[in-house]
Amino acid sequence: MNCTQARRLFGACWDDETTQVERELLESHFASCARCRSAYDEFSRALELAASLPRVEPAPDLVERMLARVRRLSPAPDRVPGIRLGWVPVSVAAAALVIAGILVAQWVGLKPAPPSGPPQWAKQPVTEPKLVGGPAEKPAVPRAPGPRPGAGSEVAGIPDSLFDHSEDIEFILDPVTLRGGRVERPPLKQPGIQGEQAVITF
Amino acid sequence: MKARPVRARSRGRLGATGALVLLAALLLAAPRPCAAQGALSALQTEVDQIVRGAQRSVVTVFAQRTVTHRNPLPGQPARRLHTRVGSGVAVEENGILTTASVVLGAERVLVRAVNGIQVEAQVAGMDPIFNLALLRVPELRLPALRFAERPAQVGDWVIALGTSYRAQPTQSVGNIAYHYREPRTSLFQLTNPVYPGNSGGAALNARGELVGIVQGELGSPELGAGGPDAERRPSGMSFVLPAATVKPVYESLRQEGRVRHGYLGVSTRLASVESDTERGLRVPLGALVERVVEGSPADRAGLERGDLIVAFDRERVEYPEQLARWVAESRPGSAVQLVWARKSLERTGRVLLGESPSPLPEWVTAAPAVAPTPGRDAAKIAELERQIRLLSRELQRLKSPSDTP
Numbered sequence: 299m300n301c302t303q304a305r306r307l308f309g310a311c312w313d314d315e316t317t318q319v320e321r322e323l324l325e326s327h328f329a330s331c332a333r334c335r336s337a338y339d340e341f342s343r344a345l346e347l348a349a350s351l352p353r354v355e356p357a358p359d360l361v362e363r364m365l366a367r368v369r370r371l372s373p374a375p376d377r378v379p380g381i382r383l384g385w386v387p388v389s390v391a392a393a394a395l396v397i398a399g400i401l402v403a404q405w406v407g408l409k410p411a412p413p414s415g416p417p418q419w420a421k422q423p424v425t426e427p428k429l430v431g432g433p434a435e436k437p438a439v440p441r442a443p444g445p446r447p448g449a450g451s452e453v454a455g456i457p458d459s460l461f462d463h464s465e466d467i468e469f470i471l472d473p474v475t476l477r478g479g480r481v482e483r484p485p486l487k488q489p490g491i492q493g494e495q496a497v498i499t500f
Numbered sequence: 501m502k503a504r505p506v507r508a509r510s511r512g513r514l515g516a517t518g519a520l521v522l523l524a525a526l527l528l529a530a531p532r533p534c535a536a537q538g539a540l541s542a543l544q545t546e547v548d549q550i551v552r553g554a555q556r557s558v559v560t561v562f563a564q565r566t567v568t569h570r571n572p573l574p575g576q577p578a579r580r581l582h583t584r585v586g587s588g589v590a591v592e593e594n595g596i597l598t599t600a601s602v603v604l605g606a607e608r609v610l611v612r613a614v615n616g617i618q619v620e621a622q623v624a625g626m627d628p629i630f631n632l633a634l635l636r637v638p639e640l641r642l643p644a645l646r647f648a649e650r651p652a653q654v655g656d657w658v659i660a661l662g663t664s665y666r667a668q669p670t671q672s673v674g675n676i677a678y679h680y681r682e683p684r685t686s687l688f689q690l691t692n693p694v695y696p697g698n699s700g701g702a703a704l705n706a707r708g709e710l711v712g713i714v715q716g717e718l719g720s721p722e723l724g725a726g727g728p729d730a731e732r733r734p735s736g737m738s739f740v741l742p743a744a745t746v747k748p749v750y751e752s753l754r755q756e757g758r759v760r761h762g763y764l765g766v767s768t769r770l771a772s773v774e775s776d777t778e779r780g781l782r783v784p785l786g787a788l789v790e791r792v793v794e795g796s797p798a799d800r801a802g803l804e805r806g807d808l809i810v811a812f813d814r815e816r817v818e819y820p821e822q823l824a825r826w827v828a829e830s831r832p833g834s835a836v837q838l839v840w841a842r843k844s845l846e847r848t849g850r851v852l853l854g855e856s857p858s859p860l861p862e863w864v865t866a867a868p869a870v871a872p873t874p875g876r877d878a879a880k881i882a883e884l885e886r887q888i889r890l891l892s893r894e895l896q897r898l899k900s901p902s903d904t905p
Binding site for chain 1: 580581582585599601619620642667695699715763822823824825
């Protein structure tokens with residue numbers, strides 16, 4: 299017990315409200331600390347002097363007011379504090395753990411969990427296009443033509459040389475026009491009469 | 501000794517703990533290059549998985565027909581085989597959706613799968629109004645793509661798949677930037693680039709489901725005119741027919757081989773006037789009725805030659821093709837509201853549309869008829885133009901809310 303703790307017990311000791319342990323600790327402290335012993339003697343003399351003063355009658359509602367005030371106060375802490383960690387080291391340790399966790403996760407490069415279950419396409423096996431009755435296969439392009447026994451027949455492949463003849467091949471990408479915020483898809487007919495001369499029936 | 505108040509001490513601890521938690525949160529929110537790289541890698545993996553699963557369902561469509569060249573080059577035959585190349589999407593084991601613009605007029609259609617198998621295809625049905633065609637490949641088994649259960653929305657991510665030069669696959673990732681809505685149909689505008697030959701390709705959502713069929717891009721030049729080496733200026737705006745429009749058309753093509761279109765029974769031409777503000781600019785006014793088929797829905801509604809049709813179901817009509825498309829996209833038997841102008845007066849009527857006699861309306865596939873030349877009946881045309889000017893002013897007055905009595 300140190301001096302501060304001892305002096306906190308002066309009042310309780312005077313009122314004989316200390317526990318056996320507190321009293322023994324206080325007496326052992328007095329044995330080793332003359333200043334506290336002297337302070338307690340002075341404290342006792344002051345209280346005895348106060349007790350000799352004429353008695354003053356308290357206000358009639360003093361008891362109720364005091365009790366009400368006491369009820370509002372939180373319980374007093376243990377006068378002999380035990381070994382307990384303060385909030386500061388605990389909070390600092392928790393924050394340090396969180397920061398260390400984040401740093402480790404960044405370093406390792408953890409992936410976030412997928413938002414939901416796998417979509418339908420992920421569950422289905424990838425199937426190759428195949429001829430009726432024939433196995434899936436990956437032939438070289440272009441393939442050799444000709445029917446197969448018991449299977450669907452393939453036709454001659456489009457030769458790659460066709461792609462070099464620009465007049466004979468046309469890659470389709472339909473033009474869409476915008477008119478005043480509206481989309482217009484031109485008719486599929488060949489360009490012909492346009493404008494006010496064109497008459498259409500529908 | 502004077503004791504510190506309990507509340508003040510609690511406040512102090514709370515503040516200090518809050519500061520520590522804030523510090524931890526700031527560290528969490530700090531840029532993490534490793535995590536960002538992981539997310540990008542995961543995105544790439546998912547896109548690869550979707551493409552790997554769906555690419556087997558995308559095919560190249562070759563549509564061949566014989567064309568006669570008027571001025572063949574020396575040593576080359578006048579009659580040559582012309583091939584149109586597009587993309588297609590398997591929606592059944594042996595059913596492929598593509599665009600009508602690829603197979604229209606074809607004498608022979610071939611389909612090449614991603615693994616090189618090539619078979620003959622039959623056109624099971626075609627609709628030039630919605631620009632869709634259904635092909636049958638009885639000798640081929642393809643993994644079918646499913647239509648998306650949830651309608652796609654602006655902002656949704658889209659993967660566009662198709663084939664292009666030398667039948668090589670193309671893919672692009674983007675999103676739906678805008679939804680153009682018309683009275684009977686709509687189009688998605690995508691940020692995905694598309695390539696020549698992509699017409700009929702697949703637009704997939706983030707779950708690998710079909711959200712639409714690729715149509716084309718904004719005002720693309722005449723493709724194929726200069727061949728693969730020709731200069732092409734991509735617009736960066738591509739268009740997709742949404743699944744909500746594709747599905748009923750596909751069902752009709754599958755069951756009947758055709759789509760039933762609405763029919764009004766009028767022949768119209770464009771009516772326009774010269775702009776008051778820009779010299780030489782013609783401002784379209786609407787569809788001027790040249791002829792009304794006797795007994796047709798238009799005849800029953802009281803339309804006459806010389807009437808100017810200006811609105812269809814509260815949508816402004818500016819061009820005859822616009823009105824023709826909206827009529828054709830309507831179901832036979834459906835009632836539509838038309839607004840037309842006759843002798844400077846506005847008239848409104850409900851018309852019960854009939855069914856178009858042809859699944860391939862002439863105005864889509866054939867060159868239009870020619871209206872009488874102005875020189876033959878100049879006085880009549882001048883009078884008509886005077887009336888159109890009056891109608892134009894009347895329309896402006898009707899559109900202006902302040903002049904409404």
